[in-house]
Amino acid sequence: GAVVSQHPSRVICKSGTSVKIECRSLDFQATTMFWYRQFPKQSLMLMATSNEGSKATYEQGVEKDKFLINHASLTLSTLTVTSAHPEDSSFYICSASSGAGGGEQYFGPGTRLTVT
Amino acid sequence: LAKTTQPISMDSYEGQEVNITCSHNNIATNDYITWYQQFPSQGPRFIIQGYKTKVTNEVASLFIPADRKSSTLSLPRVSLSDTAVYYCLVGDVPGGGYNKLIFGAGTRLAVHP
Numbered sequence: 339g340a341v342v343s344q345h346p347s348r349v350i351c352k353s354g355t356s357v358k359i360e361c362r363s364l365d366f367q368a369t370t371m372f373w374y375r376q377f378p379k380q381s382l383m384l385m386a387t388s389n390e391g392s393k394a395t396y397e398q399g400v401e402k403d404k405f406l407i408n409h410a411s412l413t414l415s416t417l418t419v420t421s422a423h424p425e426d427s428s429f430y431i432c433s434a435s436s437g438a439g440g441g442e443q444y445f446g447p448g449t450r451l452t453v454t
Numbered sequence: 455l456a457k458t459t460q461p462i463s464m465d466s467y468e469g470q471e472v473n474i475t476c477s478h479n480n481i482a483t484n485d486y487i488t489w490y491q492q493f494p495s496q497g498p499r500f501i502i503q504g505y506k507t508k509v510t511n512e513v514a515s516l517f518i519p520a521d522r523k524s525s526t527l528s529l530p531r532v533s534l535s536d537t538a539v540y541y542c543l544v545g546d547v548p549g550g551g552y553n554k555l556i557f558g559a560g561t562r563l564a565v566h567p
Contacts, residue, residue: 342497374557381559382498382557384554384555384557431498432497433498433555442500443500445497447496448495448497
């Protein structure tokens with residue numbers, strides 16, 4: 339199946355700093371990518387839909403100025419957590435769709451963010 | 455998007471067959487049913503999808519009754535490595551596609567030796 343990678347796999351940062359997470363589709367082009375957040379023992383929560391060449395669409399309650407999303411190419415989307423705080427500590431997962439007109443979504447391995 | 459309801463948790467033993475049922479009473483005519491598996495600290499992994507009747511692949515079977523208001527994921531002869539959270543999702547594009555996926559609570563399966 340198609341492969342989606344994320345970098346870094348885990349990151350620890352200090353409160354107030356910004357962290358960038360990359361999501362790459364390695365063997366296919368992804369017009370649309372999605373970003374999720376998952377707290378311990380909870381389900382995935384969709385944060386935003388990232389569209390190549392246009393602004394991301396954020397879910398209700400997700401601050402677009404805090405979680406900056408850039409989808410500059412068909413294989414790369416980035417999520418930047420700005421001015422991170424301990425409550426932003428979470429597991430961030432991206433997904434990408436492989437085919438025109440639909441097709442399965444493939445998920446990345448996730449990025450563990452810890453804000454101290 | 456149709457809401458789904460699954461048992462919060464299930465326990466089984468190695469070698470047994472496990473059936474996880476998902477209710478989706480408001481499923482629309484165009485909706486497909488997709489199941490994902492997630493291990494701790496990993497992204498979800500596609501298991502199987504279907505529209506009606508029965509679908510089988512190398513890892514699981516999916517049973518969908520005629521009214522499509524529920525579906526059952528069947529895992530034959532589970533092993534310890536099948537311990538994971540299983541999510542049932544419905545949507546009008548097979549496997550999700552470009553549509554956003556809304557995850558429910560999932561079913562936490564624990565397989566014991």
